[in-house]
Amino acid sequence: MEKFSLGDIEVRLKKIRGRTLSYRILIIENAVNINVPARARKANVMEKAEEIVMEGKKKGKFNELKDGGKIRLFGKDVPVYAAEAEKSSVGYYGGKIYLGLPQGEINGKVIEQIVKFYDEKLREVLEERVPVIEEKVGIKCKFWETAKMHSAYGKCKFKEGTIKFSTDLALFRTECIDMVIAHELGHIKYPDHGKEFHAFMKTYIPGYKKLSREMAI
């Protein structure tokens, strides 16, 4: 995979066999993954990457990791206070994020700490919400964990009864997180997205389709 930076955003290019360029903004990692058709011209790809980052910034799709900026956490914008510091650091007090930035710049170490911060916050919420939703839907999982995962917000190994949740879930409000928990628990009983599965979702999370649309970023 080829990587480069556009300002404070990391761009990651991945060659694909298909003909269509597609991309995904990774808010927590301050990055964009771009799937590039193998035959695409380099100059066109660079131009497209700049366009994606510019558009994304204009629409407020990225976290603003700078003093006076904001990050998204559980569906809300959290104000960012940033200052130059010897070591990189991420703190969260009184509903504000504090960043320590060596040379005043965002670097890989800070991003790593931010990912860890999101993961910890998500775990706190899941520890509270998973038992509540298990009780509600009458299905229990044997074990759950969190992971950096961009292809889905959750994955269920229905035979083992285990669930993996994406750290990206920490971007969304509790209703969305509850919906993903119910979805993955539902797969323990109904492995595919068939009629019974949708009936299950409709029963326990009536607004699940709307919530899914809200989570398409």
Ligand SMILES: [Zn+2]
């Ligand atoms: Zn599913």
